[in-house]
Amino acid sequence: MSNVGPSEYGSIVQKISVWPAELKLALADELIHSCRQDEANRPMRGVSPNELWRMLAAVGGEGRPANDEDTRILEDELVKKYLQ
Numbered sequence: 001m002s003n004v005g006p007s008e009y010g011s012i013v014q015k016i017s018v019w020p021a022e023l024k025l026a027l028a029d030e031l032i033h034s035c036r037q038d039e040a041n042r043p044m045r046g047v048s049p050n051e052l053w054r055m056l057a058a059v060g061g062e063g064r065p066a067n068d069e070d071t072r073i074l075e076d077e078l079v080k081k082y083l084q
Contacts, residue, residue: 004012016024047055 016027019027
């Protein structure tokens with residue numbers, strides 16, 4: 001991990017400002033690719049929603065609600081959030 005931070009961004013931008021557009025775009029593409037790799041390699045925190053539903057069903061829970069029940073729950077939560 002590098003010690004480069006926001007205070008160094010200006011000097012980096014200044015250095016590459018003289019590059020041709022194709023090189024700037026190639027650098028941007030490489031940066032995006034490296035970010036996606038970092039995300040893919042990051043361990044998941046906790047459990048996935050599907051795994052949580054399986055765990056709830058295993059201990060006698062009702063499991064995942066039906067689609068219309070999902071919609072009702074979502075609408076209820078939105079009402080609570082924005083109207084109360």
